[in-house]
Amino acid sequence: MPIETITKAGRKRLRWTFKRVVEGERVRKAKLLPAGISAKEADELARKWEAEIYALASGTRKAVVTIGECVSTHVADKSLDWKDATKRIQILEKWGAEYANQDATDLHNWSKGFIGYLRASKDRKGRPKRPLSDGAIRNILAYIRAAIKYAHKVGKLEVDQTSRMVIPSVNNERHHYPQRAEMLQIARACKNRQVRAAIRIAFYSGMRRGEIMKAKVTRQGFSLSDTKNGRPRIVPIHPRIAVLARKTKFTLTVKQFEIEWMKAREAAGHPETKFHDLRHGAASEMINAGIDLFTVGGVLGHKSVVSTKRYSHLVTDKLATAISEIGKKR
Structure with a gap:
């Protein structure tokens, strides 16, 4: 019969134990029963498990891997x-x-x-x-x-x-591409020097927050040895953030960074903007300047072109603009 025990987390749970000799072999088993189970249900489950042990020992049933x-x-x-x-x-x-x-x-x-x-x-x-x-x-x-x-x-x-297995499908793609004006509004509203610098660096490099805080500045650019896709890469430094890149040392924790970021975006009137959106903004700026998707993916550090395809509609918008010019009188 299962007995009550205390888990490591300090919660009361029923535990089932089995210590007997079955078919000449000593068998020892112990399991925690699901939380909220009644005493009657616990007894039924214990009897089921004991029957399974005897069935396995006699060879009438294969072991179940849980x-x-x-x-x-x-x-x-x-x-x-x-x-x-x-x-x-x-x-x-x-x-x-x-x-x-x-x-x-x-x-x-x-x-x-x-x-x-x-x-x-x-x-x-x-x-x-x-x-x-x-x-x-x-x-x-x-x-x-x-x-x-x-x-x-x-x-x-x-x-x-x-x-x-049934696994729910999720569409996590965001389609917010902050322009330079929005980025500057948030940066100017930010009171923390490190986060303010990170905001500008994100927009002018397309790097993720974690990459910005760990990047080493070299003559070639931002050197990233540990990236999301597992491959090291170099991100060239935009002239507008060259001084920031060399002078800023990031010492904030992730939590401290998030707090300062949320304060800044609220103060700037952009409460829904996420820091990661600045990365999308960088991609948008490059595509609008005529940079091809393959090169944009290289800057962002995408391992597969599939990741870069999320920006393909921006290219489509440019094509539509080009088509609209056909037949116009000059």
Whole structure:
């Protein structure tokens, strides 16, 4: 019978333990039961798990590999290589009870139910909880899918059934391209010298915030050894930010930077503008100046032309302008 225990987070949960000799072998198992489960449900689940152990020991049933086991294997083997390891592990642990005991080959209905729960405004006990956006849900499922694929790759899982997972589609593309006037308004409203410099640098280089704060200034330009696509690159320094580039040293934390940025955009009357939009603004300026998409992608550090295609409509606008000139009297 499951007994109550206290988790590392200090929460009360029921734990099932199994310590017996089955078919001449000592078997020890322990599992945390899902949060909010009743005593009756816990007993039924315990009996089911015990029956599975006896079935496996007698050879009448193959072992079930759970999503929880796949995740544990993936974290143990690969987490040191993840740039976002801390964040990813926290997310996986937070929702662990929802997938820990789920069969890793029976994913269709489980993923549909999991998505529904993440979108819900109440938890398993009927208490209010914050519904997650489809973007956040997609990220969680992507982490889980990667773990299952890895388990299959290393031979822990016989069949990869991740293609049967239901994953919400998300369109995160923004189509706001700040022009120079908007950039200057926000920069002038910014009280922090470092953030003010970063605003100008972003617009005149197309670099991401993280890249700006880590870039080394060389004779060739901004030297980036660690980029989002994993490839180092050099970004030439625009004459209008040459002095800023050489004099500014970035010491702010990401949180401090965000606070100063939000203050500046509010003060300038552009509360919806994101810092990343300045990167889009840089792309727009280059395209409007007649620079081809391939070169724009090189400046922005896109690994694939697919990433640059989001700006293709800007080129279309220029073509429309050119077509409109046909037949005009001179």
